[in-house]
Amino acid sequence: MTLLACVDVGSTWTKAALVELDTGRLVETRQAPTTPADVVAGVLAATEGWGAPVRACSSAGGGLRLAVVGYEELISAEAGHRAALSAGARVVHVAAGRLDAAALRQLAAAAPDVVLLVGGTDGGDATVLRHNAATLAQAAPLQGPGASLRVPGGSGVLPRSVPVVVAGNVDVRAEVCAVLTAAGTPVTAADNVLPDIGQLAPESARAAIRDVFLTHVIGGERLSADPRLRRWVRAVTPDAVLDGVAVLAELWAGTDAPGVLVLDVGGATTDVYCVPAVDAEQASLHRAAVGVPARRRTVEGDLGVHASADALREAAADEGLSTPGGDPLELGEAAAVVALRRHLRAEAAYGPGGASARGAGLVVLSGGVFRHAAPAATAAVVQRVAADRGGAGSVLAGARVVVDDRYVLAAAGLLAGDAPAAAAGLLTGLLAD
Known part of the structure; x- marks a missing residue:
C-alpha cells in the first residue's frame, strides 16, 4: 500500500489527508493549527506518525499583498484585481501616474509582498512605465543586504527584496526589467495586462504572481526557513483546489444537472x-x-x-x-x-x-x-x-449542496496530475456522502 500525505497549509489551519494512491481511499484526515512562526511545525503536527511523503499546497500568510503601479488609476486597479485573482492576492495599494517621493512612501506604507508594474498598451506610450521603473531602481539602498530603500526627502521605506512583476508595454519590457535587475530587485516579466485599448489580458501576470508566491513566499523565509517546505509545496491552494474541482466536474458531468x-x-x-x-x-x-x-x-x-x-x-x-x-x-x-x-x-x-x-x-x-x-x-x-x-x-x-467536510478537494488537486485515478476515487467519496 503506497500512501501520500496531501497537506493544505492555510492561514489558520493546516489540513492533512492520508491517501492510498492505488485506490484513492481516504485513510485518515487530521488538522492542526497553522504555526505562523514556522509553518513546517504545523505540517509535522498534522502528519505525525504517518510516515508518508508529503505533498502540499499553501495559502498561509493571508495570501499575497499586491500593490499596483500603473498609468491611469481605474485601469490600473482593474488590471491589478484581475491579475490578483488566481494567486489569492489582495490589492492593498494602487499608484497611478509618475511615482515621486510621496508616492513611494505611500507604496511602502501598504507593505506589499509584490509590486505589479503596468502601463501603456503594446507599442504605445512608455514614458510613465520607464519613469516608474527608474524611480524604483534609483531609490538608493541603505547599507547592508536586504536593507530598505532610501526615498528622497524621507527615510528608508521600501524593502529591497520586494519583487516586481513587469506586465506593461512589451516594447520596453526587456529595458524595464534590466533597469530593475541592475538595482538588485527581483523581477518577473509577464505579458502586458492591457495589450490594446479596452482589452485586459491578465493570465500571464496571474501566472507570474503565482511564481512569485512560490519563489519568494514559500521559497523564502517568510513562512519557514526549513528547506522541506519548498520541496513539499507544489502549488498555491487556489490552483490545487481548481484542479480538484475540474476532476469533480468530470465525475458530475453525466448527471441530469x-x-x-x-x-x-x-x-x-x-x-x-x-x-x-x-x-x-x-x-x-x-x-x-x-x-x-x-x-x-x-x-x-x-x-x-x-x-x-x-x-x-x-x-x-x-x-x-x-x-x-x-x-x-x-x-x-x-x-x-x-x-x-x-x-x-x-x-x-x-x-x-x-x-x-x-x-x-x-x-x-x-x-x-x-x-x-x-x-x-x-x-x-x-x-x-x-x-x-x-x-x-x-x-x-x-442545486444539490454538499459540504467538503474532509477537505478532499485540495488533496484531489494535488493528485490530479500524476495520480488521476486516486483523485477521482477521493471525490467519488465526496459525492457519496
Whole structure:
C-alpha cells in the first residue's frame, strides 16, 4: 500500500489527508493549527506518525499583498484585481501616474509582498512605465543586504527584496526589467495586462504572481526557513483546489444537472470555483476561441472569517448587507454572499459564456465554518444565501449542496496530475456522502 500525505497549509489551519494512491481511499484526515512562526511545525503536527511523503499546497500568510503601479488609476486597479485573482492576492495599494517621493512612501506604507508594474498598451506610450521603473531602481539602498530603500526627502521605506512583476508595454519590457535587475530587485516579466485599448489580458501576470508566491513566499523565509517546505509545496491552494474541482466536474458531468460550483470560505480568503455545464450554444462557439475558460475562479483576498474579518465587514457594508458580528457562521454567511455576488459580476464579463455559471447542479461548501457547524446550522445558512436578492441566491437555486467536510478537494488537486485515478476515487467519496 503506497500512501501520500496531501497537506493544505492555510492561514489558520493546516489540513492533512492520508491517501492510498492505488485506490484513492481516504485513510485518515487530521488538522492542526497553522504555526505562523514556522509553518513546517504545523505540517509535522498534522502528519505525525504517518510516515508518508508529503505533498502540499499553501495559502498561509493571508495570501499575497499586491500593490499596483500603473498609468491611469481605474485601469490600473482593474488590471491589478484581475491579475490578483488566481494567486489569492489582495490589492492593498494602487499608484497611478509618475511615482515621486510621496508616492513611494505611500507604496511602502501598504507593505506589499509584490509590486505589479503596468502601463501603456503594446507599442504605445512608455514614458510613465520607464519613469516608474527608474524611480524604483534609483531609490538608493541603505547599507547592508536586504536593507530598505532610501526615498528622497524621507527615510528608508521600501524593502529591497520586494519583487516586481513587469506586465506593461512589451516594447520596453526587456529595458524595464534590466533597469530593475541592475538595482538588485527581483523581477518577473509577464505579458502586458492591457495589450490594446479596452482589452485586459491578465493570465500571464496571474501566472507570474503565482511564481512569485512560490519563489519568494514559500521559497523564502517568510513562512519557514526549513528547506522541506519548498520541496513539499507544489502549488498555491487556489490552483490545487481548481484542479480538484475540474476532476469533480468530470465525475458530475453525466448527471441530469451538470455544472459544479465550489465556495471555500477560509480564514483569510473566500474562493469561488466554477466549472459550468457547456450548453449547445457555447459548444458551437468553441469556448477557447472566444476566450472563455472552461474552468474559472475568483479568489477574494479581503473576505475571510479570521485574518480578513475586518475587511470582510467593510465589504459586507459596501454590498448593503448587515454587518456580521463575531460568530464564525455569521461571518461565513456574509463572505459567501459577497463572494458569490462578485463571482457573478466577474462571470458577466464573459458575456453569454458566463451565464451558464448560474446553472450549476452541484454546489460544494468548504472551509472550517461549514466543516465544524452542525448540519442544521449549515442548512440554515444555505437557505439564507439562497434567498439573497443581490444575485448570490441564483447560484444555489435547485442545486444539490454538499459540504467538503474532509477537505478532499485540495488533496484531489494535488493528485490530479500524476495520480488521476486516486483523485477521482477521493471525490467519488465526496459525492457519496
